[in-house]
Amino acid sequence: MAVAGVFVVLQAVPVFPRTNPVAPATAALRNQVEVPEEMDKILQRSCWNCHSNDTKWPWYSRVAPVSWLIAKDVEKAREVMNFSSWTEQAGKKLQLAVGMLAASCADVTVGRMPKPEYVFLHSEAMLNDADKKDFCGWTQREGKKLLVLKRKLAAAAANGQ
Numbered sequence: 001m002a003v004a005g006v007f008v009v010l011q012a013v014p015v016f017p018r019t020n021p022v023a024p025a026t027a028a029l030r031n032q033v034e035v036p037e038e039m040d041k042i043l044q045r046s047c048w049n050c051h052s053n054d055t056k057w058p059w060y061s062r063v064a065p066v067s068w069l070i071a072k073d074v075e076k077a078r079e080v081m082n083f084s085s086w087t088e089q090a091g092k093k094l095q096l097a098v099g100m101l102a103a104s105c106a107d108v109t110v111g112r113m114p115k116p117e118y119v120f121l122h123s124e125a126m127l128n129d130a131d132k133k134d135f136c137g138w139t140q141r142e143g144k145k146l147l148v149l150k151r152k153l154a155a156a157a158a159n160g161q
């Protein structure tokens with residue numbers, strides 16, 4: 001009874017809100033980075049629930065104390081990199097955008113992302129070696145394009161254009 005009581009009380013503790021804030025469509029990743037269909041699929045199944053505003057909150061995300069952990073994770077994930085508000089966030093600074101793409105490749109390669117505990121519950125998020133290779137090839141290609149753009153913009157600025 002005492003345990004059940006504590007459990008009921010826990011449900012009333014305020015947590016990070018489980019929100020899906022709305023970002024303008026113009027802020028999405030694809031406005032700055034070319035996202036081929038295959039990469040879109042990988043992002044959707046392995047990253048989207050944490051690194052976008054379109055989180056599908058599972059039923060257990062409503063049950064404390066698990067809800068606190070999940071809401072906090074999503075909050076942190078969106079803070080560092082949000083594909084829904086990319087151009088207002090990482091994409092605002094080309095160097096940061098390049099860094100995020102490179103970090104994504106590194107994290108995916110070593111299995112730090114998607115988070116292992118997430119993959120444990122969402123087997124569809126698992127990336128095999130071929131997926132990882134494709135993903136890194138894509139981040140490298142797009143990173144290079146952004147660096148070229150950065151150089152062009154810097155040159156234009158230097159010419160007073």
Ligand code: HEC
Binds near residue numbers: 100
């Ligand atoms: C279960 C939620 C979750 C999923 C799914 C997830 N991430 Fe993350 N990610 C986080 C959290 C939380 C952080 C911030 C704290 C940390 O670094 O652990 C983060 C941080 C990051 C960072 C920045 C930190 C760094 O130094 O590298 C990158 C890049 C990243 N994630 C890429 C990805 C990519 C790419 C995917 C999909 C292939 C992905 N994540 C899937 C939760 C997630």
